[in-house]
Amino acid sequence: MAIKIKIPGMIKGLGITFGTMVRTLTKGSHTVQYPHVKEAPTPRARGVIALHEENCTSCMLCARECPDWCIYIEGHKYKAPPRRPGGKPRKKNALDRFDIDYSLCMYCGICVDVCPFEALFWTPEYEYSELKISNLLHDKNQLGKWMETVPEFEDYEKGSEAKKAQVPE
């Protein structure tokens, strides 16, 4: 405890805490009173995955690439009416089941990346906690509802050569 000639650090330290107190009182705190005030996450935030069902061809790529094995897809083939009158009926895949188990999901985003048909999107929505862990299994209706919350993709910083993607509708 050598007291130096300059102001001892202990006294300067008191100044720091006092200054912070005054700042908090006059300029407000850094925290947000959560249920009353909500911070807006950035558009890229990986909150929850939304499914645009029309684009999904049940190709199983996401389910196969998922590191946690938390995507369950079932589909069947059916004959869709031909595009032009008189043409052959087309074989199409219909999606019967698309579940994501958020209690297993590790939010890595690989499924969104590998989707070749732009059927999966990230949304920054984060308020979907449940009292029962089984309720964290979101089915395709629930995942479809998240589509409304998908934000527009952001513009890129200068010097970028990346192309801006579009959210369907």
Add this chain to the structure above:
Amino acid sequence: MTEEETAAPEADAARDALVATLTEALGDNLVASEVKAGVDLWVRVTSQAWVETAQVLRNQCGMKYFNFLSVIDWLPSPFGRDMDAQVDQPDPVEPGEMTWGITGGQTRFQMLARLHDPVNHVGINIKADLDDDQPTIDSWITVYPGANWHEREAAEMFGVHFTGHPNLTKLYLPGAFEGNPMRKDFPLLARRVKPWPGLVDVEPLPGEDDDETEAS
């Protein structure tokens, strides 16, 4: 990686000198060596010369920094990626032929250790073949005290015995755990108790072959 290219000639000289020193000190015990210009250096020694190699590198080559020590199990996994694993199909398939990496190998287990010279910034990877049935090797603790925990980890994960280690108890695993989890023939249960969701495919139309995949 432009930095590496410009620094390459000097680093190569350093790495070649290292190999030369080792050859001189170890003689026949240095089985193989490989220098990747400006990138890295591998040597393979016999397991008898394991401690001696460390001593030479530490005392003569300035390799004062102990980086890590581990084991490679070269047996191809009998389970693959476990993607086709089913709950009711736990039997492993016959493992294929072993292929070894850089500097080759003869046995299933191979020691892998890395040392570093913190002054000249050259690293070296050292390998040594281990006996298949009773993998045993001398401990590095006398040379690098930091090898203590690494050897305990290797011992519990691969079942390698380190002669001269004062406290070769389990480091991570609970005391009653049986088996050596990092061996390739040790099944990863998490992947075997649940079928892979990607295994199912789209149900074909009734009465049709499913040769056409994507139709849209």
Add this chain to the structure above:
Amino acid sequence: MNKATDTQQLAYIAGQAADARVNLEIETEGMTLNIGPQHPATHGTLRIIVKLDGEQVIAAEPMMGYMHRGYEKLTEVRTYPQVTALINRIDWLGSFANEVPFIQAAENLMEVEAPPRAQWIRTALFEMSRIANVVLFLGDMGVQLGAVTPVFFAFRDREFILNQIEAVTGGRFHPNFNRIGGLKDDLPKGWIEETRGVLGRIQNFCDEIETLVAGNEIFQARTRGIGIIPADMGLAYGLSGANIRSSGVDWDIRRDGGIGLVHNELDWKVWTHPDGDSYARFWVRLQEVRESCIMIEQILDGIPAGPVMAKVPRIIKVPAGESYVETENPLGVMGYYIVSQGDLTPFRVKIRSASFNNVSITPWLLKGVYVPDVVSILASLYFILGDIDR
């Protein structure tokens, strides 16, 4: 162990034990104290069994494995992109930095190189994850020594850095943003300007912490001369990062490694401290945060235009070979030794994590110190449990 270290160690222990000699008159039985696995000072679930004589530690033995997740085994059944998502979780405070050496090792094997813009952004995010990580250490060190306020400052200002990381990668803690051959995405508009403001905040935070914690006489009394690691000893135990630099070893892979980040094109300084005690470790880390701010500042000015992704096949198969890449992560040297056999998954990945080596010195280091110093030494070594147990 060479002679110099032996004498140093003996002198050290003898010096520490001198106080305890008073007790020789009365035959006292040692006490065994379990610190952890659920203890406020162990940052998770590290358990240290210490044998005590009064308040003095006679022997200390860390027990790990409460958080062992078997990453080396798990990587063998995952494809390379999946591994990137997994290894984020090793050092969860500086996740982005975890990905970089792995991706670079894989890039070495595939012989692809990330385009310059990707390299620059990678370096910026690499340094930001260092700030996010070490800032918390700076606050936590205070809280381990009993000062409650600094850690709240740390959480407060780390939030800004995390926001910036999230704005680019989409993840606050687990970015999973590196891809073999570049980055997943480019920077969003306006990010560079916002980041400049955040860096100012961090510099300000460093000043505050320097006064509030490092400048405090009590803090200095608690940390100076405590837990001294001689350079020889540190090297033999494989200590890295600020732990070894605070023992006077001038070694930083960012400068000396020649890895594919752009640190060599920036103007910065490697900080060392000759003392090797707890205070030195704190001080070096404090300077490193400042240095990271300086680096990012330069990176923001110099990001070149161009793509962020090299041409890489859609399904990534890494050619057979072996590659080891290490980087100077927030906690120290982190390296991945990848053995590939030309498959979708790595054949073997040896994860060389910094904290594992850093903590392995504790049985030696904790001998002869007092119980309160156990806490300050552990805090100053700065480990993340996930980084020890992997």
Add this chain to the structure above:
Amino acid sequence: MTLILAEMAYWQETSIRLLVGLAAVLLPAGTLVYLFLFKMMSFMQSRLGPMEAGPYGSMQLLAEVGKFLQKEDLVPRAADRIVFKLAPFVVLISTFLLVLVIPAGPDLWFIDVDTGIFLALAVSSISVIGILMAGWASASKYSLMGALRATGQLIAYELPLVLAVVGVVIQAGTLNVQNIVMAQATGEIFGYGGIGNPFIFTQFVGFAIFLIAVQAELTQPPFDMPVAESELVTGYLTEYSGLRFLMFFIGEFATAGIFSALAATLFLGGWYVPGLDPTDGLFNVIGPAVLFAKMLLVAFLIFWFRFTYPRFREDQLQKLAWKVLIPLSLINIVITGVLKVVF
């Protein structure tokens, strides 16, 4: 108070004393917890603290008490049950005894003894016995270490605490607390009597030592080794839960309040405000408020240190007490004595 009480029956008098005593202990404790522990600490850390219970979270304390009351009263199997259960009461007794000697107005006091300050400092040490009981009976190593640290620390800091007060006693010429306040109200600083003589000016060294020693007595940072959270979990409190933990908690903050009040009385003039006649009956009304305000001022200092500083190590703390504080306070006594004789 004494005047009114004189006309009452003994049981009426006792119950009023009991109620006032309870209020005198709990009210400062509650105020300190809300004002400083909840709010000031939060502000110093750039946050708001509790905001939900009541306006600006002012009812948070009641919520906390309710929470503690609901919790199970756990006793470790190996614990010495009687001692374990008794310990919090012993700590509280010390707190309640302390409040007795502090006057809140010319006629407002619980007891008026000639050796008031001596009594206060004596009963303040009783809490050590409670802490030692708690630590020993808990059958936990952390508790035991915490209790032993607490004992060593409180014994070491009892001495500077007493010695710091001795300067005040010499200057006031009395051990009676009421008379010390009077001495400050009517005193003069080197001939200037405009603001009386709050001893903080003439006894600043004493005041500083007293504050440091109080900090140690209260086991607050930078002297919180007995409960050192990052080392000993919570020291002697580790095994306590529910109501008994709450009693320790109340004891801690009530003692903080009472020691602040004591410091305010000894060094800041107690219930007296400069410029008024100290014998004025007005002080029986505003005295408690004045004392309360001064107490908050001192408590602010104590808590400010608490939220800013890291803690010492046990040996450093002892060194500080024996090598710095005690010599300093002895010198202070000598100088005070000399000056007392000279002037």
